[in-house]
Amino acid sequence: MDKKETFERYSRQMLFAPIGADGQSKLSAASVLIVGMGALGTVLANHMVRAGVGHVRFVDRDYVEASNLQRQMLYDEDDVRGSLPKAIAAERKLARINSLVKLEPVVADVTTANIMTLMDGVDLVLDGTDNFHTRFLLNDACFKLGIPFVYGGAVGSRGMSASFVPGVTPCLRCLIQPGDGTAETCDRVGVLSPVVDISASFQAVEALKLLVGAGSARRTSLVTFDVWHNYHYEMKIGTPNPECPTCGTHEYPSLHANEAEEVGSLCGRETVQFRLAARFDLAEWEDRLSGAVTVERNPFLLKAHLPEGERIVLFPDGRALVQGTEDPVRAKTLYARYIGM
Known part of the structure; x- marks a missing residue:
């Protein structure tokens, strides 16, 4: 210019x-x-x-x-x-x-x-x-x-x-x-x-x-x-x-904090975030989940609507959000059920 x-x-x-x-x-x-x-x-x-x-x-x-x-x-x-x-x-x-x-x-x-x-x-x-x-x-x-x-x-x-x-x-x-x-x-x-x-x-x-x-x-x-x-x-x-x-x-x-944030609630968001996977292949997870839940996918994330009422959102960098609850125990149960721990 x-x-x-x-x-x-x-x-x-x-x-x-x-x-x-x-x-x-x-x-x-x-x-x-x-x-x-x-x-x-x-x-x-x-x-x-x-x-x-x-x-x-x-x-x-x-x-x-x-x-x-x-x-x-x-x-x-x-x-x-x-x-x-x-x-x-x-x-x-x-x-x-x-x-x-x-x-x-x-x-x-x-x-x-x-x-x-x-x-x-x-x-x-x-x-x-x-x-x-x-x-x-x-x-x-x-x-x-x-x-x-x-x-x-x-x-x-x-x-x-x-x-x-x-x-x-x-x-x-x-x-x-x-x-x-x-x-x-x-x-x-x-x-x-x-x-x-x-x-x-x-x-x-x-x-x-x-x-x-x-x-x-x-x-x-x-x-x-x-x-x-x-x-x-x-x-x-x-x-x-x-x-x-x-x-x-x-x-x-x-x-230097010990970021024990593998599982953590996002304050006020009715969302629990997980960082347990190295990466998520969204296309692969769409195939895995589509028989059990309603799935939406774009190049940036995958959103799974669970029959229990919550949602799981997967990101390619390995993050996952369980939305619809602030209870880490329930979120872990849903994550383990659909994604695995």
Whole structure:
């Protein structure tokens, strides 16, 4: 793209003096990772791609369902009918928005086994997750590698956001201890779509500041707000805690956690996830299961509708979801019955 084409596409952004032509060049050379392509992640990806960030890698483990459409802005009813993985559906939509950006969708669960690979070569990580287990993993990986991490959350009518820069600010663990995170989830108490947009937009603008080198403009507080009850609060994030196991003593506990996540409930989702197989050959499993259950398959996943009422969803990477129950015992029974332990 020559200078004229660049200006035509990004003119309103480049006319904003703190970005300008130099900042736009920095954005085009930048690479970001977005973890989670649900409500926050879709807004974040939309902003990054439209802003002209050169390489946007995004990862999500789930597929599009009808309940997502109220707030997850990149998806539509065709994605639901096709049971498309969110990362794949997002790539297809984003590619039509800006063909100049390199898009790298990854259909996977983020774990200690793959987090360093996912972060390879990125300049900044954006939090689009819905759980603190993954957030602490991202926090520790970012601080170990020296990569800025922009946190965000949204539930009910409340939102929050903060940016963490290794060597400059404290980390997420300094502000929120494991177990302190709210037990409320969108699946339990709901969420208003405007809250998602506001939270992710706070994240996106902090990301732009960091990517163009405008660190002095970075917000130095954790912002929380409630759009229904009309409050806005900012808490200064202060200085790093020398006893923090992440940014103080550099132990990075989440990177060394024993991820006994071979079987685990997804909070508020009526879903139990299994990681017991190395790989699933979807065509082979369609043949195995089709005599006993109703099966739907696309290139990305296989969905088996069980006569008991639940669903089993298989992914090529070896993951399986048992949907319709949060009880690990019942989920294991169904998994063993149809897949085997």
